[in-house]
C-alpha cells in the first residue's frame with residue numbers, strides 16, 4: 421500500500437508528464453513538421469494573437485460574462501422555483517407538467533433565430549435564451565430530487581408539528597441541495613454554450629462576436645485564443661459552484677467516490693503478486709537444498 | 710386514553726383492498742406502557758401509523774381522549790423504525806426542530822432543548838452532525854427531539870430494533886426512567902418478546918390476518934421499578950417462554966423480524 425502523500429506526488433508527476441508530452445507534440449507539429457497556422461497555430465502565433473486581441477478583450481469578456489451570468493442566475497431562479505412548486509402542489513404539477521414534458525426535448529439552440537426575430541439583437545434575446553436553457557434543466561432536476569427524497573424526513577417533520585410550508589423550507593430544500601449540484605454544473609456549462617451560439621448568430625458584442633469576425637479572416641490563432649478564454653471563464657464558474665457545494669453539503673457522507681480506498685480480499689496488485697511468486701520460488705529453492 | 714373501536718385497515722391496491730387487520734377493539738389507558746409484538750408483516754407498523762394519523766382506518770374509528778384521530782398531531786409523536794434524524798442539522802438543531810416550527814419562544818426553547826439533550830445523555834454532542842454519531846446516539850437524538858415537544862402519547866415503532874444488545878439495554882432503561890419521571894402513554898412496537906415484557910404494563914400479540922388476525926393481551930405482572938436483572942428471573946423467563954410459544958405458533962412460516 422502507498423500512503424496518501426506518495427499517491428499525491430505520483431498523481432502530480434503523471435499530470436506534469438502528460439502536459440509536457442502534449443506541449444512537446446504541439447511544438448513538434450508546428451515548428452518542425454510545418455503544420456500551417458490556419459490549421460494549428462504554434463505557441464509563438466498564440467502569443468502574438470493574444471497581444472493583438474488584448475485591447476478589445478476587457479470589453480468583450482465583460483459583455484459575455486454579463487450576459488451569461490444574468491441568464492444563468494435568472495434561469496436557475498426560475499427553474500428552482502418551478503421545480504419546487506411542482507413538488508409542492510399536485511395541481512400545478514398536473515397542469516404545468518405536460519407542457520414541460522412536451523417542450524423540454526426541443527433543443528434550445530434551435531430557438532436562437534426565433535428569439536432574435538422576437539426580441540431583437542440586443543442583450544435581451546441572449547439572456548432569455550440562456551435562462552430558458554438553464555431553467556428547463558433545473559426545473560426537471562429539482563422536481564426529480566424532491567420525488568426521490570426519503571419519505572421518513574417529511575413524515576417526521578409533519579409529526580413534529582411543522583406545516584407544509586415549513587416542511588418545504590426546513591426539510592425539502594436542504595435535503596435536495598446535494599442532489600442538485602450536478603444539475604447546476606451542467607446548466608452552467610450549457611449557459612456558456614448558449615452564449616457562444618447567440619453571439620455567433622449576430623449579437624454585436626462579446627467574445628463570440630469577435631470569434632466570428634476572426635474566423636472570417638481565417639485567423640485561427642485568434643479563434644483558438646478566444647476558445648481558451650471561454651474555457652478559463654467556464655472553469656472558473658464551475659470552481660465557484662464547487663466551492664459553494666462544499667459549504668452546502670458538509671452534512672452528507674459523500675466526500676469522494678464511495679468505492680475508493682476499498683480492496684477486496686484475494687485481489688492483489690501486480691507488485692504483490694510478483695512478491696508472492698518470488699517468495700514461493702525462494703521457499704522451493706531452500707527446500708531443494 | 711386511546712380507544713380502538715372495531716378498527717380495520719386495508720391498503721388499496723390494483724386488486725382492490727388488501728386487508729391488513731380488522732375488528733380491533735381495545736383501549737390503551739392513560740399513562741399505560743403498552744407493547745405490541747407480532748410476526749413480521751402482521752401489520753404492527755400499519756397499526757401505529759393509523760394511531761399517528763399517517764393512515765386512516767378503513768373501518769371503525771380510533772379515539773384519542775374522546776376525539777377521533779383525524780390527522781397528524783405532534784401530541785401523538787412517532788419514533789420511526791428507520792433513522793429519521795435530519796442529517797443536515799446538528800444534534801441541537803434536531804432537538805430544537807419541533808419547538809421551532811411550532812413557534813415556541815426562544816428562551817423556553819433553549820431551556821427545553823438543554824433539558825432533553827441532557828436527559829438522553831447527549832450533553833457535549835450539541836454541535837455534532839448525525840453522521841458523526843453511532844446508531845445508538847442517533848436514536849437518542851430522535852428520542853430527545855420527540856420528547857422536547859412533550860407529547861401526550863409516544864408511538865414507538867421498533868425503535869431499538871437495529872441496535873446491538875448492550876446499547877439496546879441502556880436505552881430501554883433510559884426510556885423507562887423517562888417514562889417514570891413524566892408519565893405518558895406509550896404505544897411501543899417490537900418483535901423482541903423480552904423487550905416487550907421488560908418495558909410494558911401489558912403486551913399485545915398481534916396475529917397475521919391469515920392466522921385469524923386476533924390481538925391477544927397479556928398483563929405483565931412484574932413490579933416497578935424493574936432493573937435489567939429481572940430478565941434473568943425464572944418468572945420472567947417462564948412468561949417469555951409462554952409468549953414465545955404463542956408467537957411462533959402465530960409466526961409459522963414467517964421470519965421473525
Ligand SMILES: Nc1ncnc2c1ncn2[C@@H]1O[C@H](COP(=O)(O)OP(=O)(O)O)[C@@H](O)[C@H]1O
Pocket residue numbers: 720727729747748749750751752753754755756966
Ligand atoms: N404502503 C403500503 N402499501 C401496500 N401494502 C403495504 C404498505 N405498507 C405495508 N404494506 C403491507 O402491509 C403488511 C403489514 O406491513 P407492516 O405494518 O409494515 O408490518 P410489520 O410492521 O408488522 O412488519 C405487509 O404485508 C406489507 O407488505
Ligand SMILES: [Mg+2]
Pocket residue numbers: 753754790
Ligand atoms: Mg414494521
